[in-house]
Amino acid sequence: MKYVVLLKQVYDTETKITLDANGTISNSGITLIMNPYDEYAVEEALRLKEKGEGEVTVVSAGGQQVQDALRQALAMGADKAVLVDSEGADLDEYATAIILAKAIENIGFDVILGGFRAIDDGSAQVAGRVAEILKVPVVNVITKLEVEGSQATATREIEGGSEVVEVSLPAVFTAQKGLNEPRYPSMKGIMKAKKKPMDKKTLADLGLDNDQIAARVKPISFSLPEARKAGRVIPGEPGQAAAELAKLLREEAKVI
């Protein structure tokens, strides 16, 4: 059984995002982590593999720094990693999906897993697009997955409840929180990770050129959320102040 996990490196949730002089997100002083939803996907692939047999490959597109996130997956127990160097190209979901799908075609696949969204741009598109390109079904936002031969049964979240679906493999599944509790890599796993294959590919290796991955969506500008304004203290006697507060809530804030 071949398990492939789509992996994205994102900004650490605790990193403070700032904009540089050009108005783009500054890379100085930020820390990068594996997208937390992708961690569920890696963990699920490892658990499926450990139940039977098979091979887990993690795949990502981006710069060389993405190796850190891939190495974490290898340390958790994945067998090999593939990194497609995007050579600094601005990738949108369309371009990323083309690259990943190409890489996956070369690896071979039965089960493809990914996080249901990345915590940075939150677009939740890439896994679905990859499924479309590979012409396989996709089951989104799963909280449970069982694989039996060439069939899989997945539980997915729907409004107000959950749905159990059956799908034939190969297929793409996207992980939601609750699918599992990702393991911490063991120290031995970390030591072994550097000896595992990290296959670095160029776009040319995949037969792609820049035109084929020209982004359809381009960010025009970034802006930080407006800083929260300081609260206002209403002075005076409690009775008067309360009346003033009620008036402001009604007339200014328009909440009552």
Place this chain on the structure above:
Amino acid sequence: MDFSLSDEMRDMKRTIRDFVDNEVEPCAMQIEEEDHIPQHLIDQAKEMGLFGMSIPEQYGGLGLNMVEKCLLLEELGRANMSFTTYIGAHTGIGTTGIVELANEELKQKYLPGLASGEKLGAFALTEPDSGSDATNMKTSAVLKGDKWILNGMKHFITNAPEAEVFTVIAVTDKEKGARGGFTAFVVEKDSPGFSIGTIERKMGLRGSHTSEVIFEDCEVPKENVLGIEGKGYSSALRILSKGRVALGARCVGACDKLVELSAKYAQQRVQFGQPIASFQAIQWMLAEMATDTEAARALTYRVAWMVDQGLPVLKEGPMVKLFASEALGRVVDKAVQVHGGMGYMKEFPVERFYRDARLTRIYEGTNEIQRMVIAARLLKELQI
């Protein structure tokens, strides 16, 4: 000098930090209240391989050198100190004797179980009348046929209630005493005549248990002698000296955590209409805390590096223990002060650190003994 870390070490440190901050820290209050470390935390630490830090790879450990071990212990030092002690006493004094002194058979027998954490190790040297003066030891071992018969009592033994494999120092020749009359043994918990006595009630370190260990005609196989018979005193010193650098790293980790907590609190706490971090009084405390931390770190890694080079650290090892534990004492005292009244409250972790940190100046050789050793060595080196 190159202070950069390999990818591997960075990954290990980050993993332990995530584990400590996300799994251990949320349980800190529970550990305090129940005086018990939740089993799932210990199981996770075992799976991560933390119990085998100082055991060679061929016996299932990680085979780390001292610098690497310190890098990891530093991250563990951020945790609830009882959790750190549970693992630190095992990977330090609890297993070092077997790694350094045991013959191949004993290593094969004990190290794999200790490396996986399936068995916990402890070190039993201290007795009621023999603390800093280890030469005054009374616990005796007499060879009868193919067994050593141990009699006596050890106390203040960290991890004893949970441990299964003990490194015990006992008197084998009363006449010779510390000079050729002490011997180190590996003693299993299940040995006939072995029992655990009173579990002590302590100022802090709740969750880490310390107790008496009682030997009543306790039978130990003849072959369980660690190192050379009669050389137990120097064995004990050797076991302790390795632990000193590691303890330094744990203190550095705790200092880091306290600096972080204090710097964050000082920016949130508003008095006189502004965050207290804007006051020079607070800034000076933060600056001194951070400087003490970096100084302790520099000394710890310099001496850890010396250990890895095979250089003697007879005075430098004690210097690490002395300086790092006293730096922690100063840092934690200021951390409480920065937190003001909140620093005295149990809801804030600094209160716990304050009580727990006090022990680092006492255990694994009091700081007065460290000073004695440093001075003795210094005067020998510079003898006129």
